Amino acid sequence: MPIIRAEGLTKTYRVADKQPGLRGTLRHFFARRSREVPAVKDVSFSIEAGEIVGFLGPNGAGKTTTLKMLSGLIHPTAGRVEVAGHVPYRRQGSFLRSISLVMGQKQQLIWDLPPLDSLRVNAAVYGLDDARAKRRITELAEMLELGDELSRPVRKLSLGERMKAELLAALLHRPSVLFLDEPTLGLDVNAQARVRDFLADINRRTGTTVLLTSHYMGDITALCPRVLLIHQGHLFHDGPLDELTERLAxxxxxxxxxxxxxxxxxxxxxxxxxxxxxxxxxxxxxxxxxxxxxxxxxxxxxxxxxxxxxxxxxxxxxxxxxxxxxx
Amino acid sequence: MAKSLATFRRYRRTLARFWATSLTAELEYQANFLIELLSVGGNLAGSVFLLSLFFGHGRSLGGWSWEQALVVLGVYTLLDGLTSTVLQPNLSTIVTHVRTGTLDFVLLKPIDSQFWLSARTFSPWGLPGVVMGLGLMAVAAFRAGARPGPQALVQVAVLLIASAVILYSLWFVLAATSIWFVKVWNATEVLRSALVAGRYPVAAYPAGLRTFFTLVLPVAFLTTVPAEAILGTGSSQWLLASVVVAVVSLALSRWFWGFALRFYTSASS
Known part of the structure; x- marks a missing residue:
C-alpha cells in the first residue's frame, strides 16, 4: 500500500488582477477583480514507503504547491490526496507526527540560541522524554557529523551547518515521510554532497520516505531513482531519470x-x-x-x-x- | 482521561521549554532589565502625577477618591506589565511568521497553533510592571480603607484573570489579521494606546465614552471592574458579566484564528 497517493490533485490560486501604477491601484481598490491561476493541474502519482523521489520542475512549475498540499499546509482545489493514511489538510496530530518538512529558504531553529535549545522544544512538542530525545540527538548528530555546532548560537553557524541542524530538528520525531523543498539551496559543493549522503543514509537506515525538490540536478541524480517532473502544473514524467532522458532525447x-x-x-x-x-x-x-x-x-x-x-x-x-x- | 492528562503534561512541558529558551535568549541582553525598570517606573510616576492633578482640594473623579483611583491605575499597570511580558512579544511574532512563511513550521507541529503563537516567548522585562502594579493595588486599596476577605480576594483573582483573558483575546484577534494585512504592528500599537484609557475609572469619562468602553472596547472590564471588587464596591452582576465577556472573547479569538487559517492555507504559496 502506497504511503503517498495523489489523485487528480489540482490547485488554483485566485490572484488579484491589478494594473500597475496608482491608477491601477485605485481602480483595483474600488472594483476588485481577480483571476484564477492554475498552479497544479490534475496530478496523480503514488509513492511506496521507503522510496526516494525527486521533484523536478522550473520555478513556478507547481513543485512547492504540490509539496504544500502533501504536507497539509494548503487545501487542494480538487482531487484527492492521502499521506501516511491521512488526509493532510486536516492536520491531525497523528499525521503531523508522521511527517516533516524542511525548507531550504526558511528555518525553524531559533536564531539567537544554540540548535540544542530548539531541539529540546521540539522534543517537548512531540512528547519525547529526555532520555529518548538525547539518544536520538546523539545518533542523528553523529550521522550528520555535528558536534559543538549544536551548542553554538544558530546565527554563528555556517549555512551548511545550519542546514544539517535543520535536518536534525526535522527528523527528531522519526517521521515516516520527509518532505524537502530545496534542501541544498545555496550550499557549497561539499555541503551539498554531505546533505545528500545523509539523506541516502537515513532512508537506508530507517526506511523514511523522502520526497525532495531541487534545482540542482546533482541532488536528483545522486539520490533519486525515481523522478516526478512537473511542468506548467502538469505531471510530465514519472519514472527513472534515464527514462526521462530517453523521452527528452x-x-x-x-x-x-x-x-x-x-x-x-x-x-x-x-x-x-x-x-x-x-x-x-x-x-x-x-x-x-x-x-x-x-x-x-x-x-x-x-x-x-x-x-x-x-x-x-x-x-x-x-x-x-x-x-x-x-x- | 489518561490521554487528555498526557496531552496536558505535554503542553505543560512544552510551555516550560518555551519559556526557558526565551529566558535564555533574553538574558543575553541584561541592560534591558535596567531600561525596562526605569521606563516602567517613569511611566508610573507620570501617571500618578497626572492623576493627582484631578484630585486637588479633596475633589473626586466620577465618584472615585484619589486612593480608589490609584487602585485602577494599579490594575492597569499590572495588565500593561503582562502585555509586555507575554502578549507583545508573542503576538508581534505572528506578523513575522506570516511575512517570512515560518508559520508553516508552526502549523506542521502536532500542537495547537494558537497555543504555540500565544505562549512561545516570555519576556522577563515586563515583570517589573507586574510587580509594581500589584504593589500599587495593595497599597492604594489599604489606604482607601478596603480590607477584602478571602472570598473577595478569590473574586478579585477571578476578575483579574478575566481581564487578562479579555486583553489577550483582543490582542490575538488583532494580531491574527496579519494573515490578510501582513503589517499590523501599527494596529496593535493603536490598541495599546486605546487601552491607556483604562488607567482611570470608567466613571471618569462622559456617558458616551463610558458606553463605548464597556460595550465596544471592554476597557471597563479590564481595570474598573477588578478595582471595584478590590474596594468592595463591585456587584455580582459585574463579576458574572466579566467572566462571560472573557469566555466569549476567548471563544471568539479561537474561532477567528480558525477562520484566518482557512485563508492562509488556501491562499499561501
Missing part, C-alpha cells in the same frame, strides 16, 4: 572524424546531419537504430575517430523548460 549524437572529407548528402541515410565541415561530421541518430547505423558508418567510411554522446540531462531539461514544449 530520443537521439544520440554521433561525432565522426573522417580520413577523407565527404559531402553532407553522403550521410543522409544514416541520421540527421547536424553539421558537416570537412573531416568533422555530427549526426543525430535515433537510439534504436544507433548500433546498426554506427556499424554501417564504420564500414562505409574511413573513420579515424567515432564518439557517441548523450546530451547532459541538465541541458535537456533546461531546453524543455525554456521552450515550454512538452513532447
Amino acid at each position: 530520443p537521439c544520440r549524437e554521433v561525432r565522426l572524424e573522417l580520413k577523407d572529407p565527404a559531402p553532407a548528402e553522403a550521410f543522409a541515410g544514416y541520421g540527421a546531419v547536424e553539421s558537416c565541415q570537412g573531416h568533422q561530421v555530427r549526426l543525430l541518430i535515433p537510439r534504436d537504430r544507433l548500433t546498426g547505423a554506427v556499424a554501417r558508418l564504420l564500414a562505409d567510411f574511413a573513420v579515424v575517430d567515432l564518439e557517441v554522446s548523450e546530451p547532459p540531462v541538465e541541458e535537456l531539461i533546461g531546453r524543455l523548460f525554456r521552450q515550454g514544449v512538452v513532447a
Whole structure:
C-alpha cells in the first residue's frame, strides 16, 4: 500500500488582477477583480514507503504547491490526496507526527540560541522524554557529523551547518515521510554532497520516505531513482531519470572524424546531419537504430575517430523548460 | 482521561521549554532589565502625577477618591506589565511568521497553533510592571480603607484573570489579521494606546465614552471592574458579566484564528 497517493490533485490560486501604477491601484481598490491561476493541474502519482523521489520542475512549475498540499499546509482545489493514511489538510496530530518538512529558504531553529535549545522544544512538542530525545540527538548528530555546532548560537553557524541542524530538528520525531523543498539551496559543493549522503543514509537506515525538490540536478541524480517532473502544473514524467532522458532525447549524437572529407548528402541515410565541415561530421541518430547505423558508418567510411554522446540531462531539461514544449 | 492528562503534561512541558529558551535568549541582553525598570517606573510616576492633578482640594473623579483611583491605575499597570511580558512579544511574532512563511513550521507541529503563537516567548522585562502594579493595588486599596476577605480576594483573582483573558483575546484577534494585512504592528500599537484609557475609572469619562468602553472596547472590564471588587464596591452582576465577556472573547479569538487559517492555507504559496 502506497504511503503517498495523489489523485487528480489540482490547485488554483485566485490572484488579484491589478494594473500597475496608482491608477491601477485605485481602480483595483474600488472594483476588485481577480483571476484564477492554475498552479497544479490534475496530478496523480503514488509513492511506496521507503522510496526516494525527486521533484523536478522550473520555478513556478507547481513543485512547492504540490509539496504544500502533501504536507497539509494548503487545501487542494480538487482531487484527492492521502499521506501516511491521512488526509493532510486536516492536520491531525497523528499525521503531523508522521511527517516533516524542511525548507531550504526558511528555518525553524531559533536564531539567537544554540540548535540544542530548539531541539529540546521540539522534543517537548512531540512528547519525547529526555532520555529518548538525547539518544536520538546523539545518533542523528553523529550521522550528520555535528558536534559543538549544536551548542553554538544558530546565527554563528555556517549555512551548511545550519542546514544539517535543520535536518536534525526535522527528523527528531522519526517521521515516516520527509518532505524537502530545496534542501541544498545555496550550499557549497561539499555541503551539498554531505546533505545528500545523509539523506541516502537515513532512508537506508530507517526506511523514511523522502520526497525532495531541487534545482540542482546533482541532488536528483545522486539520490533519486525515481523522478516526478512537473511542468506548467502538469505531471510530465514519472519514472527513472534515464527514462526521462530517453523521452527528452530520443537521439544520440554521433561525432565522426573522417580520413577523407565527404559531402553532407553522403550521410543522409544514416541520421540527421547536424553539421558537416570537412573531416568533422555530427549526426543525430535515433537510439534504436544507433548500433546498426554506427556499424554501417564504420564500414562505409574511413573513420579515424567515432564518439557517441548523450546530451547532459541538465541541458535537456533546461531546453524543455525554456521552450515550454512538452513532447 | 489518561490521554487528555498526557496531552496536558505535554503542553505543560512544552510551555516550560518555551519559556526557558526565551529566558535564555533574553538574558543575553541584561541592560534591558535596567531600561525596562526605569521606563516602567517613569511611566508610573507620570501617571500618578497626572492623576493627582484631578484630585486637588479633596475633589473626586466620577465618584472615585484619589486612593480608589490609584487602585485602577494599579490594575492597569499590572495588565500593561503582562502585555509586555507575554502578549507583545508573542503576538508581534505572528506578523513575522506570516511575512517570512515560518508559520508553516508552526502549523506542521502536532500542537495547537494558537497555543504555540500565544505562549512561545516570555519576556522577563515586563515583570517589573507586574510587580509594581500589584504593589500599587495593595497599597492604594489599604489606604482607601478596603480590607477584602478571602472570598473577595478569590473574586478579585477571578476578575483579574478575566481581564487578562479579555486583553489577550483582543490582542490575538488583532494580531491574527496579519494573515490578510501582513503589517499590523501599527494596529496593535493603536490598541495599546486605546487601552491607556483604562488607567482611570470608567466613571471618569462622559456617558458616551463610558458606553463605548464597556460595550465596544471592554476597557471597563479590564481595570474598573477588578478595582471595584478590590474596594468592595463591585456587584455580582459585574463579576458574572466579566467572566462571560472573557469566555466569549476567548471563544471568539479561537474561532477567528480558525477562520484566518482557512485563508492562509488556501491562499499561501
